[in-house]
Amino acid sequence: MQHELTNDPVDGLPTDRPEGCPFDPPTALGQLRDERPLARMRFPDGHLGWLATGHSAVRAILRDARFSSRYELQHMPVDVGTTGEMAPAPVGDLTGIDAPEHTRYRRLLMGKFTVRRMRLLTERVEQIAADHLDAMERQGPVLDLVEAYARPIPGLTICELLGVPYADQDRFQQHIETSMKLSSTTEERITAMEAIQAYIHELALDKRATPTDDLLSDLTRSDLSGEELSGIGGFLLGAGLDTTTNMIAFGTFALLRHPDQFAALRDDPGLTDSAVEELMRYATIARAGLRAALEDVEVEGQLIRKGESVAVSMEAANRDPAKFPDPDVLDLRREAGGQLGFGHGIHQCLGQQLARVEMRVAFPALVSRFPTLRLAVAPEDVPLRTGMNIFGVHELPVAWGEE
Template structure:
């Protein structure tokens, strides 16, 4: 008997800010690939199993192009999405994606990103010093989680120091869920103009940063500005969300902070577990370019598959006791950065930032704790990246 298409479970359970929507696990436990009805009437698929999501993201017969996708969430566009803007690697396929990826991959190597660790340490130390001077209590998102990755993006793109505060304020407006759409659009346009001006300046006077380095390639000014905007959107909000939500998770799981203070190797493993457990970029999508059989199910050309990353990273077939946060767990193989050709280009930079920022925070403030009950911490809802609006914290002064 054909299975009745389901709707995407997207509401998180009250009081469970770290868990995927509860309707996903029963679907995954029955079968890792489920027929799904989209709000616009399209009937496609929902992938919830770890091995299934991994297989689909590695298969070039599935497309990442936005204009081929159907939105799984209520309130999405009724018609096709527009194609990816210039420089947006997420929404394009080979050969365009391959060209951009090859130009950028050598500039995001593990070795090169680790060389940025000293800069991350200086930035985190500066903000931790400022927090200590202010004293408890404060909003950790505003004081630490957002400005640290924002300044690292400035470092990466080569934003002049005199312009960094303005850059950070505009980026905060772009990504703030409580900003109006008009405010977000206006701030993004101004940011894009800033990046475009940077590109023009670096054409004339090349600098030792990502944009300056890329001016030596065959990329046009429009492509460079687009790549700068893409890296900003992809790397700032996600890392900020991980610092904020990761801190919240550790503070509500007594005893877990010890793994972040126990040294680099332990902290590295703790960060991987937080990435798995939280899976802040909780869904992805692919559309079949031809008929493909996955897990014994025929996915026809043109059918969209929604990838439930959070459910896949909680798959007991891959991770024992997956709903438990265990910072001593070996969480390698998680899909928080995706998989395949579109695996997150900046994942090594994100890891460097998290491996420095989180241990430094809990080492500097060993008595760090929530300043409000956990249920009063305001979450961001109905956004593509799961996170917090604010994180009120306090600590004992020395």
């Protein structure tokens, strides 16, 4: 067993993407993955931990219960302007807790997000997509695809699933974005989450009095406390809206930058399932996860000691040539099973089947309706979400028809 690496530690998580290639992970991550797929890293607050970039190393850490997801045990891998300890996860935040609390919540929710249940939503998602494509055609031919299409599909779907009025989005959209910004202070994040939870709490009171056919009404009949219900409802609302919105927008950006792949999906709808997995792999929006060792654990010949934080880079792992041949090529015909865009292990994305349904509808419907879709600005002028923990685009100006 090798207890220490002889190489110097990396100074913080590399975040600078190669110029002109927003879909590629930071160059330094690729170099590390090829040389040291599990490397020592000095965190911005001085903590000496680890950075996992290899696919096998990332999977091993994410599935091992000896690594904790609790925020208060972890150290931030990027400089966010504070060196203080991370606050514990708000009540109901499934990403920042461990068993048995996590197990209880997960078991309660998993039956609501099964493959069968999510597929039953397909017809409704298709109608939402068609309605917004019709609106685009009336409004076009130049518009922002995020506002016109990428946000409404998951937004309306998760709101209808939860029983949240989509017309109230202005009450929670800004708070969701604040919670996602790397530059937000701990206090700002807490305030944002409390505002979302207060909104859900108010809504849940109405659901308890007059239940309707939705997930939030179902949860009011569970053994969740009022605080837990508000927390879980807010967590599901934020996760279901922001991540898939960015995946639809960023995935479309990738297709527009690879006209051959855009044409392949347009001409062969049978590619839809593999296209979704490949876009999740190639245009990974989840930058990195965090874990903290609860005891000494050996991973790939390296000893990670109790208390050490580990940053796991899904975007680097999804470009690992040891797992995916020619990983820097977007190929919608690729078998991209094993991509880590939804994470792995017990904290794998709870709503992944819902997200797949939404993307399996959104991408082919868009390229079929607008076969001449193109960027309305130069690629370098598309505003990227560089300061967010979920990558993507703030806007995606598009056009269609004759230039």
